[in-house]
Amino acid sequence: MEFKNLIYTQEDGLGIITLNRPKALNALCDELTGELGELISVLQNDTDLRVIILTGGNIAFAAGADIVEMMDKDSIGAYRSIIKTHDVFDRLEEFRVPVIAAINGPCMGGGCELALCCDMRIAGSKALFALPEVSLGIIPGCGGTQRLTQLVGPALAKELIYLAAPIHAAKAQEIGLVNKVVDDDKVMEEAKAIANKLMERPALALRFAKEAVNCGVKTDLTTGKNMELARFTMLFSSEDQKEGMKAFYEKRKPLFKDK
Numbered sequence: 001m002e003f004k005n006l007i008y009t010q011e012d013g014l015g016i017i018t019l020n021r022p023k024a025l026n027a028l029c030d031e032l033t034g035e036l037g038e039l040i041s042v043l044q045n046d047t048d049l050r051v052i053i054l055t056g057g058n059i060a061f062a063a064g065a066d067i068v069e070m071m072d073k074d075s076i077g078a079y080r081s082i083i084k085t086h087d088v089f090d091r092l093e094e095f096r097v098p099v100i101a102a103i104n105g106p107c108m109g110g111g112c113e114l115a116l117c118c119d120m121r122i123a124g125s126k127a128l129f130a131l132p133e134v135s136l137g138i139i140p141g142c143g144g145t146q147r148l149t150q151l152v153g154p155a156l157a158k159e160l161i162y163l164a165a166p167i168h169a170a171k172a173q174e175i176g177l178v179n180k181v182v183d184d185d186k187v188m189e190e191a192k193a194i195a196n197k198l199m200e201r202p203a204l205a206l207r208f209a210k211e212a213v214n215c216g217v218k219t220d221l222t223t224g225k226n227m228e229l230a231r232f233t234m235l236f237s238s239e240d241q242k243e244g245m246k247a248f249y250e251k252r253k254p255l256f257k258d259k
Contacts, residue, residue: 001042005032008039013050014195015043018057025063026056028110030081037088040095050203051195052095054118055102055188062111064132065142082141085110089142093117094214096207098198102191103127104184108166113142116151119210121177122191123169124184129177130166150217152176202240203258208232 001008007018017039019026026032043049056062073081092099092114101118108130115121123129131140131148139145140161149157152175160167172178182190198206208231216224235241239259247254 001039003035003039005029006035006039010046010049013048013199014192015046015049015052017052017054019055019062020057022057022059024066025060025106026111027063027066028085028114029066029069030084033085033088037084037091040088040091044096049097050199051097052099053102053188053191053195054092054099054114055191056104056107056111058104058184060105060111061101061103061107061127062109062114063106064109064111067136078141085142089114089117093147096210097203098195098206098210100191100194102187103169103178104187106130106166109133109140110142113140113144113147116144116147120179120194122180122182122187122194123172123178124187125169125181126184127169127172127178127181128166129169129172130164131161132164132166134161135164148177200256202238202244202256204238204240205235205244208235 003020005019005021007020009016009018017036019032021027021029021032043052070078070081098120099118101115101121103115103121103123104127105124106128107115107123108128109132112129112131131144133140133144140148145157145161148160152160156175167175167177169178169181173181180190212224212228212231215227219227240254240256243256244254
């Protein structure tokens with residue numbers, strides 16, 4: 001698959017999506033978001049895919065949205081643009097396999113909101129995170145006010161959004177925005193190491209775990225528990241559940257078949 005604003009590669013079950021607008025530090029534009037949506041649609045049917053890494057390369061993850069594209073929009077134009085972005089981001093968040101964000105450099109505005117859609121975030125030590133929209137006279141519009149609040153709590157989310165000031169990777173890890181910080185040149189290496197560990201796990205169990213966690217975040221405790229119960233019991237119809245428990249009992253490594 002070839003795109004103008006994305007590069008996609010896949011090998012041995014690991015897909016790597018690279019944002020590719022280097023002259024704009026990967027600023028998100030309507031065209032890029034549209035291409036990401038097209039790619040997600042195609043990958044939903046790829047049964048060989050086990051994990052995705054989303055990255056912007058070594059210089060920048062994504063330095064926000066494309067201000068030049070946004071600045072002259074009226075309310076209707078802004079709505080039409082942002083509702084499409086919401087659809088793509090939501091589908092990435094709910095994607096059936098784990099998605100890891102590998103972050104170097106600026107991860108700001110819409111770029112930060114994109115990273116928040118991923119299951120895990122691995123950052124280089126010099127990465128910077130910010131939601132600077134208030135300083136531009138708007139607010140985060142791609143789910144940032146909601147996903148950031150769910151991740152770090154309302155007080156810290158308000159601080160980051162109101163002040164619109166960037167924070168370094170170490171602070172982002174401290175508040176729970178980032179899972180792990182490594183040297184800048186080790187970000188992809190660490191993301192791939194985590195991806196390889198995930199690919200050793202049974203795919204259906206990972207998918208159901210993701211569905212249960214996401215449900216709990218978005219709904220009430222009772223609904224989340226009911227989702228967990230349903231997914232837990234469904235897994236007892238899988239071959240991998242039988243193999244996993246049998247291997248534990250026999251003190252050997254399980255041989256999962258993703259069935």
